[in-house]
Amino acid sequence: MKTFPMFLQMAGRHVVIVGGGEQAAQKARLMLKTEARLVLLAPELDPELAALVAERRAEQVKTLSIEVFKDAALVFVATGCVGLDYAVHALAKDAGALVNVVDRPALCDAVTPSIVDRDPVVVAISTEGTAPVLARQIRAKMETLLEPGLGGLAELAGRLRPEVARCIPQRERRFFWDWVFSGPPRAAMARGATREAAALVKATLANGSARTAQGSIALVGAGPGAADLLTLRALRLLQDADIIYYDRLVDPAVLELARRDAERVFVGKEVGACSWPQDRINAVIVAAAKQGQKVVRLKSGDPGVFGRLTEELDAAHSAGIPIEIVPGVTAASAASASLGRALTERGATDRLMLATATCKPGDPDPDWCAMLQPGTTLAIYMGVKKASCLTQSLQKAGVPMGLEVEIVSNASTAREMQARCRLGHLPDVLTRENITNPAIIFIRWPKQAVARAQTAA
Ligand code: SAH
Numbered sequence: 001m002k003t004f005p006m007f008l009q010m011a012g013r014h015v016v017i018v019g020g021g022e023q024a025a026q027k028a029r030l031m032l033k034t035e036a037r038l039v040l041l042a043p044e045l046d047p048e049l050a051a052l053v054a055e056r057r058a059e060q061v062k063t064l065s066i067e068v069f070k071d072a073a074l075v076f077v078a079t080g081c082v083g084l085d086y087a088v089h090a091l092a093k094d095a096g097a098l099v100n101v102v103d104r105p106a107l108c109d110a111v112t113p114s115i116v117d118r119d120p121v122v123v124a125i126s127t128e129g130t131a132p133v134l135a136r137q138i139r140a141k142m143e144t145l146l147e148p149g150l151g152g153l154a155e156l157a158g159r160l161r162p163e164v165a166r167c168i169p170q171r172e173r174r175f176f177w178d179w180v181f182s183g184p185p186r187a188a189m190a191r192g193a194t195r196e197a198a199a200l201v202k203a204t205l206a207n208g209s210a211r212t213a214q215g216s217i218a219l220v221g222a223g224p225g226a227a228d229l230l231t232l233r234a235l236r237l238l239q240d241a242d243i244i245y246y247d248r249l250v251d252p253a254v255l256e257l258a259r260r261d262a263e264r265v266f267v268g269k270e271v272g273a274c275s276w277p278q279d280r281i282n283a284v285i286v287a288a289a290k291q292g293q294k295v296v297r298l299k300s301g302d303p304g305v306f307g308r309l310t311e312e313l314d315a316a317h318s319a320g321i322p323i324e325i326v327p328g329v330t331a332a333s334a335a336s337a338s339l340g341r342a343l344t345e346r347g348a349t350d351r352l353m354l355a356t357a358t359c360k361p362g363d364p365d366p367d368w369c370a371m372l373q374p375g376t377t378l379a380i381y382m383g384v385k386k387a388s389c390l391t392q393s394l395q396k397a398g399v400p401m402g403l404e405v406e407i408v409s410n411a412s413t414a415r416e417m418q419a420r421c422r423l424g425h426l427p428d429v430l431t432r433e434n435i436t437n438p439a440i441i442f443i444r445w446p447k448q449a450v451a452r453a454q455t456a457a
Pocket of ligand 1: 224225249299300301302303304305306307329330331332334335380381382383408409410411412413437438439440
């Protein structure tokens with residue numbers, strides 16, 4: 001290591017920034033995050049820096065002297081003039097200061113790393129100048145791994161340390177903190193539920209141990225297939241789960257992102273294999289959570305769209321198990337993105353209807369005509385096998401057979417297929433193009449195209 005990472009004590013000290021332009025302002029922005037007093041050494045300041053002085057968040061010193069550098073925690077030099085940079089550097093060194101001269105590595109005692117700030121949790125990344133792009137990539141990864149609420153949780157932990165020392169026996173403490181930072185308190189904080197997180201930690205403290213702490217269930221949207229359409233929250237939960245129950249349509253690429261040693265249980269239906277009835281799924285996820293496990297129930301798309309979410313929610317609620325829902329990109333959104341068009345078009349389709357063609361056994365067929373009125377985009381889920389029946393009932397109701405239909409199967413995956421036709425040809429096109437589930441069928445009835453579509457039919 002040519003440079004060694006250390007965290008500098010800033011409280012009660014001052015930082016000098018020499019220069020009054022944009023480069024000085026960049027350093028000022030960084031230093032304002034710290035508790036150090038800011039001294040701006042320059043005869044003239046740009047408006048941003050001048051405003052800091054006016055707001056008393058920084059002090060301006062106009063004349064250069066060695067005094068200002070004495071006992072400074074750090075000195076940044078950014079005068080914009082080579083000669084002056086060298087002179088100031090020499091003076092600051094004479095005063096014994098730690099100096100960073102912007103863009104002049106040879107004159108730097110210390111360099112600023114790439115920072116991920118979840119104060120008081122701070123990650124500093126350096127490649128010692130060899131690969132700034134790599135540093136940025138690492139930083140982007142860390143940003144996704146460390147959710148914005150993490151700093152708040154660390155702060156809470158800091159405040160509660162004396163209480164933890166009092167209530168939790170030494171041998172249990174590590175387990176307790178593990179539970180705080182990877183269990184329900186962290187999940188609560190990640191979704192912004194600060195009070196819930198604090199209440200959970202305090203209740204466990206009162207209990208004297210986290211061992212009895214209950215598990216949790218997260219109903220997580222896996223998105224339409226492409227792993228990078230997963231939300232950051234879903235990714236975090238997957239990396240934290242003890243056990244994952246997943247459906248048939250969940251793409252293997254998404255499961256790949258789960259913690260390596262998390263147990264994976266397939267609970268979907270597969271042709272020729274036994275299927276999992278919903279009651280059994282409800283029972284196993286609740287049982288796993290009762291054993292204290294962090295359960296992720298991974299469902300394709302958005303779990304709240306044709307995902308039988310309510311049954312699982314109800315089961316968790318009646319067992320008193322904490323449960324959260326993590327939305328995902330639903331198939332209709334992914335399919336329309338693949339088509340390169342919007343789900344709604346201003347003035348043409350002001351209404352978006354999501355419908356399933358496969359309802360509860362015994363229920364009557366969906367009332368397609370009531371759904372499909374001029375001004376509508378109708379996105380049909382689970383509709384491939386019902387296409388003939390759907391087209392017939394729309395025809396009987398007088399819906400123009402010339403309406404535009406688009407079909408996207410396996411949207412966002414390598415197996416994606418698309419087709420486009422008139423409504424009247426839908427069943428034939430599905431057969432001819434060999435389009436199978438999972439697919440979304442879009443039928444669009446723009447307001448202004450009513451007359452045109454009727455003619456085309
Ligand atoms: N909760 C899911 C829908 C589950 S129902 C969501 O929000 O997307 C299953 C149906 O969703 C499939 O029969 C199909 O109609 C649709 N579907 C799921 N993934 C799809 C994909 N990648 N491409 C097209 N349709 C998909």
